[in-house]
Amino acid sequence: MTTAVDRDALRTTQRVGDRVFSTATIVAGSLILAVLAAVAIFLFVQSIPAFLAVPEDFDPGVSNFWAYVWPLAFGTLWSALLALIMAIPVAIGIALFISHYAPRKVSQGLGYIIDLLAAVPSVVFGLWGIGVLAPMLQPFYSTLVEWFGWFPLFAGPVSGTGRTIFTVAIVLAVMVLPIITAISREVFLQTPVLHEEAALALGATRWEMITMAVLPFGRAGIISAAMLGLGRALGETMAVAMVLSPSPQVIFQLLTSQNPTTIAANIALNFPEAHGVGVNILLATGLILFVITLAVNMLARYIINRRKAFSGAN
Amino acid sequence: MNFKQYGRPAVIAIAAALALSSCAANEGAAPDKAASDLSGTINAGGASSQQAAQEAWTAAFQTTNPDVTINYDPSGSGAGREAFISGGSDFAGSDSFLKDEELAGEFATCAPDAKAVDLPVYISPIAVIFNVEGVTDLNLDAATLAKIFKGDITTWNDPAIAALNKDAKLPSTPITAVHRSDDSGTTKNFADYLGQNAPDVWTEKAEDPFPYKTGEGAQGTSGVVDAVTNGVGTIGYADASRAGDLGVAKIKVGDKFVGYTADAAAAVVNDSPLVEGRDASDLAIALDRKTTDATHYPLVLVSYAIVCTEYADADKAALVKEYVGYMAGAEGQAEAAKSAGAAPLSTELQDKVAAVLKTVK
Numbered sequence: 272m273t274t275a276v277d278r279d280a281l282r283t284t285q286r287v288g289d290r291v292f293s294t295a296t297i298v299a300g301s302l303i304l305a306v307l308a309a310v311a312i313f314l315f316v317q318s319i320p321a322f323l324a325v326p327e328d329f330d331p332g333v334s335n336f337w338a339y340v341w342p343l344a345f346g347t348l349w350s351a352l353l354a355l356i357m358a359i360p361v362a363i364g365i366a367l368f369i370s371h372y373a374p375r376k377v378s379q380g381l382g383y384i385i386d387l388l389a390a391v392p393s394v395v396f397g398l399w400g401i402g403v404l405a406p407m408l409q410p411f412y413s414t415l416v417e418w419f420g421w422f423p424l425f426a427g428p429v430s431g432t433g434r435t436i437f438t439v440a441i442v443l444a445v446m447v448l449p450i451i452t453a454i455s456r457e458v459f460l461q462t463p464v465l466h467e468e469a470a471l472a473l474g475a476t477r478w479e480m481i482t483m484a485v486l487p488f489g490r491a492g493i494i495s496a497a498m499l500g501l502g503r504a505l506g507e508t509m510a511v512a513m514v515l516s517p518s519p520q521v522i523f524q525l526l527t528s529q530n531p532t533t534i535a536a537n538i539a540l541n542f543p544e545a546h547g548v549g550v551n552i553l554l555a556t557g558l559i560l561f562v563i564t565l566a567v568n569m570l571a572r573y574i575i576n577r578r579k580a581f582s583g584a585n
Numbered sequence: 586m587n588f589k590q591y592g593r594p595a596v597i598a599i600a601a602a603l604a605l606s607s608c609a610a611n612e613g614a615a616p617d618k619a620a621s622d623l624s625g626t627i628n629a630g631g632a633s634s635q636q637a638a639q640e641a642w643t644a645a646f647q648t649t650n651p652d653v654t655i656n657y658d659p660s661g662s663g664a665g666r667e668a669f670i671s672g673g674s675d676f677a678g679s680d681s682f683l684k685d686e687e688l689a690g691e692f693a694t695c696a697p698d699a700k701a702v703d704l705p706v707y708i709s710p711i712a713v714i715f716n717v718e719g720v721t722d723l724n725l726d727a728a729t730l731a732k733i734f735k736g737d738i739t740t741w742n743d744p745a746i747a748a749l750n751k752d753a754k755l756p757s758t759p760i761t762a763v764h765r766s767d768d769s770g771t772t773k774n775f776a777d778y779l780g781q782n783a784p785d786v787w788t789e790k791a792e793d794p795f796p797y798k799t800g801e802g803a804q805g806t807s808g809v810v811d812a813v814t815n816g817v818g819t820i821g822y823a824d825a826s827r828a829g830d831l832g833v834a835k836i837k838v839g840d841k842f843v844g845y846t847a848d849a850a851a852a853v854v855n856d857s858p859l860v861e862g863r864d865a866s867d868l869a870i871a872l873d874r875k876t877t878d879a880t881h882y883p884l885v886l887v888s889y890a891i892v893c894t895e896y897a898d899a900d901k902a903a904l905v906k907e908y909v910g911y912m913a914g915a916e917g918q919a920e921a922a923k924s925a926g927a928a929p930l931s932t933e934l935q936d937k938v939a940a941v942l943k944t945v946k
Contacts, residue, residue: 431761544661
């Protein structure tokens with residue numbers, strides 16, 4: 272605890288450097304808030320005409336903005352969810368391998384390679400998706416629909432090109448993998464060695480040690496890693512726009528030609544030729560994406576804060 | 586990072602980049618004609634279908650007129666017309682001619698009371714491309730094509746397709762019909778063709794977005810070509826110049842099946858009447874999609890340059906006249922055919938455009 276006297280003493284010893292630096296940090300800190308506010312205000316003001324738009328401004332069959340944005344919002348969340356379901360187990364596996372299983376040399380090399388994956392631009396992933404992944408998966412999809420078509424998610428008719436939401440989810444999973452892996456690995460490495468050794472001393476195998484000491488300690492970290500990954504998956508534009516065969520409806524089937532598209536990809540596809548109220552409608556969908564991302568992040572914060580008390584850290 | 590190790594190659598790379606970028610593509614050829622006295626800047630924008638052609642035209646025109654700068658912004662037909670009407674550009678490129686309500690309004694670029702006219706400058710045949718194992722030739726009529734893209738016909742061995750292709754061995758593969766997922770004048774023209782020739786099947790109005798929620802979407806012409814190439818049992822539509830090695834379907838005109846050629850595309854544009862009720866100088870074409878003449882290929886996209894009959898600024902008028910005249914002239918059309926795969930305007934139509942441009946002030 273600092274007494275009043277101490278604080279005075281501190282104030283008198285402030286030098287120019289202190290003042291410049293503290294001002295600089297305050298400016299930097301408020302700048303980010305100002306930028307965020309500017310973006311939010313811009314989106315909101317530009318969106319107002321879209322909320323008031325008449326049915327003629329929309330594609331045939333859509334009567335108002337909410338009917339227009341709902342399938343897009345669904346597609347955004349659906350594709351990101353599928354991607355996370357695929358990416359999280361793999362990412363945790365890689366992170367555990369690097370932190371607890373692999374020999375030091377291998378783990379370092381693997382760490383670099385994972386980071387390298389994060390540096391690949393999304394356009395390249397998009398090209399890979401349409402050029403390699405989709406044609407490669409198409410025969411597999413055909414077989415899947417043929418044998419497991421009775422399962423609602425795999426119902427046909429199968430897409431002839433493989434450019435489905437499932438392919439998109441795989442591409443997205445590959446894209447979010449490095450983020451989730453890198454953060455999980457850092458968190459796992461932070462596990463107190465005493466906890467690990469205690470577990471081992473009690474006769475735990477390595478797997479039991481991980482489930483008892485490492486994973487509980489890292490749970491909050493894994494969740495925040497997943498949420499950062501989710502953030503990237505929600506906002507990913509180029510790869511989705513290039514790979515997906517979009518159709519603005521709510522569809523759960525994974526392997527057909529009609530797939531719910533995402534907000535970001537829809538903006539990228541339609542902005543170049545948009546004019547008049549069309550531009551406002553697209554910007555308004557951007558506002559919705561902004562709100563969704565904000566909500567997801569707040570939810571993640573809430574989960575992390577709630578779980579913190581129960582993690583192995585204390 | 587070890588600077589010494591990377592520094593040298595980096596310096597060389599930067600130097601090379603600077604050296605290379607200092608000679609732009611449009612300065613490549615030395616001007617072979619006497620330099621003109623034209624100077625100034627043309628700002629234009631609109632249809633992205635014209636983009637490749639506009640780039641070639643700009644490069645060639647700036648070579649012969651070194652003091653002229655031309656900026657063409659491929660922002661889309663609607664945006665191009667909007668910018669032109671509000672005075673933001675000197676002419677507009679557009680896949681559709683001016684609407685009646687647009688013509689009724691004011692044009693900020695033009696002199697007071699002067700109107701704008703549509704001049705055809707770019708014709709592109711649209712090819713129906715397909716990728717079906719064991720099928721090299723495919724004949725389709727408009728109704729069948731419409732049903733395929735609407736999702737009413739779902740397999741390649743459907744009786745409707747078989748009836749038109751007696752000799753082909755059609756597999757039982759499902760059809761994946763690929764359309765443009767972005768808004769496009771190509772879609773609008775394709776839909777217009779189907780809507781006029783098969784009105785019972787294709788009931789939606791022809792607009793830039795694809796009207797039905799069936800089939801598969803792909804981004805841009807290259808996306809469609811890519812999806813058709815890499816897919817199984819696929820069919821799509823794209824600018825003919827991009828069809829490459831893919832199978833191209835023949836469409837039914839009268840009682841014959843016609844494949845696309847530049848001549849057939851130019852012929853249908855040439856023989857189609859002008860839109861009625863407009864000024865004689867407005868060359869908006871009411872494309873005869875229902876033609877029965879087998880020398881015609883009615884599945885074409887016509888793109889216009891929209892210019893003022895009288896400009897507020899006389900210098901601009903001179904520049905635009907010269908440039909659009911070049912675009913629609915024999916030289917410009919040959920250039921567009923070479924670099925963008927367009928079908929050249931017939932000489933008759935070239936002369937008509939030139940005659941209109943003469944009256945532009």
